[in-house]
Amino acid sequence: LYFPPPSHQSNHDHNRKQSRPIDRSSSEASSSPRPAGMGSRRGRPQQQQYPPPARGGGRGPIPQQQGGGRGTQGFTAAPPQHPRHDAAAGRGRGRAARGDGPSSPAPAAAGPLGRLPPELRQAMEDPSPPPAQPVPVPAQAEAAAATGQAAIPASSKAIRFPLRPGKGSAGTRCLVKANHFIAQLPDKDLHHYHVSITPEVTSRVVNRAVIHELVNLHRAAYLGGRLPAYDGRKSLYTAGPLPFASKEFQITLLDDDDGSGAQRRQRNFKVVIKFAARADLHRLGMFLAGRHAEAPQEALQVLDIVLRELPSARYAPFGRSFFSPDLGRRQPLGDGLESWRGFYQSIRPTQMGLSLNIDMSATAFIEPLPVIDYAAQLLRSDIHSRPLSDAERVKIKKALRGVKVEVTHRGNMRRKYRISGLTTQATRELTFPVDEGGTVKSVVQYFQETYGFAIQHTYLPCLQVGNQQRPNYLPMEVCKIVEGQRYSKRLNQNQIRALLDETCQYPRDRERDITQMVKHNAYQEDPYAKEFGIKISDRLASVDARILPAPRLKYNETGREKDCLPRVGQWNMMNKKMVNGGKVRSWMCVNFARNVPDKLARDFCHQLAQMCQDSGMDFALEPVLPPMSARPDQVERALKARYHEAMNILGPQRRELDLLIGILPDNNGSLYGDLKRVCEIDLGIVSQCCCTKQVFKLNKQIYANIALKINVKVSVP
Numbered sequence: 001l002y003f004p005p006p007s008h009q010s011n012h013d014h015n016r017k018q019s020r021p022i023d024r025s026s027s028e029a030s031s032s033p034r035p036a037g038m039g040s041r042r043g044r045p046q047q048q049q050y051p052p053p054a055r056g057g058g059r060g061p062i063p064q065q066q067g068g069g070r071g072t073q074g075f076t077a078a079p080p081q082h083p084r085h086d087a088a089a090g091r092g093r094g095r096a097a098r099g100d101g102p103s104s105p106a107p108a109a110a111g112p113l114g115r116l117p118p119e120l121r122q123a124m125e126d127p128s129p130p131p132a133q134p135v136p137v138p139a140q141a142e143a144a145a146a147t148g149q150a151a152i153p154a155s156s157k158a159i160r161f162p163l164r165p166g167k168g169s170a171g172t173r174c175l176v177k178a179n180h181f182i183a184q185l186p187d188k189d190l191h192h193y194h195v196s197i198t199p200e201v202t203s204r205v206v207n208r209a210v211i212h213e214l215v216n217l218h219r220a221a222y223l224g225g226r227l228p229a230y231d232g233r234k235s236l237y238t239a240g241p242l243p244f245a246s247k248e249f250q251i252t253l254l255d256d257d258d259g260s261g262a263q264r265r266q267r268n269f270k271v272v273i274k275f276a277a278r279a280d281l282h283r284l285g286m287f288l289a290g291r292h293a294e295a296p297q298e299a300l301q302v303l304d305i306v307l308r309e310l311p312s313a314r315y316a317p318f319g320r321s322f323f324s325p326d327l328g329r330r331q332p333l334g335d336g337l338e339s340w341r342g343f344y345q346s347i348r349p350t351q352m353g354l355s356l357n358i359d360m361s362a363t364a365f366i367e368p369l370p371v372i373d374y375a376a377q378l379l380r381s382d383i384h385s386r387p388l389s390d391a392e393r394v395k396i397k398k399a400l401r402g403v404k405v406e407v408t409h410r411g412n413m414r415r416k417y418r419i420s421g422l423t424t425q426a427t428r429e430l431t432f433p434v435d436e437g438g439t440v441k442s443v444v445q446y447f448q449e450t451y452g453f454a455i456q457h458t459y460l461p462c463l464q465v466g467n468q469q470r471p472n473y474l475p476m477e478v479c480k481i482v483e484g485q486r487y488s489k490r491l492n493q494n495q496i497r498a499l500l501d502e503t504c505q506y507p508r509d510r511e512r513d514i515t516q517m518v519k520h521n522a523y524q525e526d527p528y529a530k531e532f533g534i535k536i537s538d539r540l541a542s543v544d545a546r547i548l549p550a551p552r553l554k555y556n557e558t559g560r561e562k563d564c565l566p567r568v569g570q571w572n573m574m575n576k577k578m579v580n581g582g583k584v585r586s587w588m589c590v591n592f593a594r595n596v597p598d599k600l601a602r603d604f605c606h607q608l609a610q611m612c613q614d615s616g617m618d619f620a621l622e623p624v625l626p627p628m629s630a631r632p633d634q635v636e637r638a639l640k641a642r643y644h645e646a647m648n649i650l651g652p653q654r655r656e657l658d659l660l661i662g663i664l665p666d667n668n669g670s671l672y673g674d675l676k677r678v679c680e681i682d683l684g685i686v687s688q689c690c691c692t693k694q695v696f697k698l699n700k701q702i703y704a705n706i707a708l709k710i711n712v713k714v715s716v717p
Contacts, residue, residue: 577616
């Protein structure tokens with residue numbers, strides 16, 4: 001064995017004893033391939049490459065792959081330095097030893113030990129600490145390190161949020177019933193198929209009729225006995241695979257019998273059903289069990305379509321709700337409208353599991369009245385003995401456009417038409433050609449000769465059906481509105497109030513109606529629910545709840561009552577003052593309600609100003625100008641003119657108008673929006689609107705509520 005002389009045991013050997021990780025890939029013989037840019041010493045082994053030590057003995061930078069260009073960084077952490085060599089590492093010579101040099105590794109100094117075999121050299125060196133284990137790094141971090149970018153999570157849903165520390169305990173515990181019915185998740189293999197119907201139609205009713213006829217004809221022969229669920233558009237779902245991946249069918253539909261005995265019209269459709277995908281219910285089960293972060297919307301949509309299939313055939317579907325006159329009494333809403341009762345239905349994932357959400361609903365339908373009676377209700381006037389004005393004709397035309405009617409002058413033959421317009425001429429003045437020779441007949445003469453029907457109301461216009469090029473004329477007295485047409489336009493205030501009164505119920509009455517609705521639907525007997533293995537409970541879900549104590553309200557110290565505890569969610573402003581009262585030194589009022597006289601408007605404004613002052617606001621009792629009446633159709637002109645009059649008074653005093661009070665009719669339509677737009681955008685003043693019914697009541701509680709609204713608007717934040 002060779003032992004170096006004592007003169008060689010110097011700082012060189014001391015530094016040589018430091019333990020550092022060895023890159024075995026770089027310690028091969030010189031005959032192995034070398035990366036570009038590295039020197040070669042023939043006959044001598046390649047020197048070991050070490051990472052440069054960090055300043056102060058800490059870990060150095062992560063070693064990079066040698067060679068030219070950008071190499072991939074290794075993510076194996078360097079082992080810690082030996083404790084008794086930290087000082088030596090910090091005192092090393094050169095920029096790399098001080099930790100401020102380049103990041104490329106520096107070769108170790110060659111000493112006598114470097115000429116020994118690896119086995120002897122390892123036996124003679126001081127024992128070194130075990131090598132560090134690789135630090136696990138996500139794949140995203142490796143990819144980011146390779147491109148020099150910061151690592152980011154794969155998805156925001158992969159982030160784990162901390163668990164809640166506990167659940168609330170305040171209040172009185174109780175048990176409440178929710179309008180949810182527990183549903184059992186089906187254990188079926190759901191398949192999704194794409195449906196193409198040619199010629200394409202936009203009506204879901206027609207599409208459903210086509211698929212219904214297809215199922216009736218080919219369920220046993222071509223559908224494998226399966227009962228599919230159809231969404232009315234492009235998607236069809238089955239509880240298992242169909243015997244084909246793609247197939248074409250020819251379907252013929254017959255029009256409804258109109259009672260005339262004539263041959264019904266046939267319509268031919270080509271239906272192509274093609275496999276699209278499989279609906280994954282396993283992910284839905286994982287989500288309900290809390291092991292998946294995102295609810296699978298496709299699986300929920302499939303279950304929703306299955307449970308909507310039978311109600312869509314029984315009732316009138318609109319959105320997620322179903323309506324029928326058989327589900328409750330009809331309630332007149334006025335102007336030829338009535339409300340139908342119905343129910344809302346939706347499948348929902350909850351903490352209890354899968355549940356079916358059922359709630360009562362109501363919406364407006366057009367009353368199935370004779371057209372003349374409907375027009376009389378709409379105009380609120382008797383039109384059986386007088387002609388219509390131009391304004392009345394336009395109003396009826398707007399209301400009836402797109403409405404479906406059926407004729408009543410042909411006995412049992414009730415053919416249906418859709419109204420496209422209203423004639424400008426009276427029925428007695430209308431004529432049309434009856435043949436190519438140019439023979440012209442009047443509508444009155446045609447109905448008398450063809451149907452033996454004598455038109456009575458010849459002074460009224462005719463309904464126009466068909467297209468504009470070849471219009472057909474139907475007298476109003478021979479037409480009746482078809483039942484089941486939902487009114488989709490905006491309701492007036494009286495109709496909204498009547499609809500809300502119809503739907504407002506006590507909890508016990510609502511529970512009774514919902515339970516009866518579930519029993520009426522009989523989900524356990526639903527053939528589609530049975531086909532897909534869905535089971536719905538008939539009992540309302542019970543949920544733990546807590547009744548929280550009402551918060552104590554604090555008022556201004558100058559009032560007689562400094563705080564208040566609301567009872568059943570109610571309190572008033574009597575003997576109380578606002579904590580931070582606003583300031584209104586200049587204000588005015590504009591009255592747009594024709595049925596509110598000027599004296600009543602002045603009294604209302606005075607009482608409101610007094611209530612604002614009593615509630616703690618710095619509110620002037622007298623307006624800048626007395627209340628002025630204006631026409632609702634001239635809101636912009638009236639507001640701007642009145643504003644300039646007020647500013648002629650306030651301008652020389654260097655004051656601004658703080659508030660405008662507007663008195664509006666109960667059925668204000670677009671007046672409210674126009675007033676807000678002019679005040680807030682054009683004039684830049686705060687406004688407060690009041691309805692006519694509030695003015696007539698002269699109730700202190702109403703004044704207090706309006707004062708609270710005004711204070712929020714004029715107070716400085």
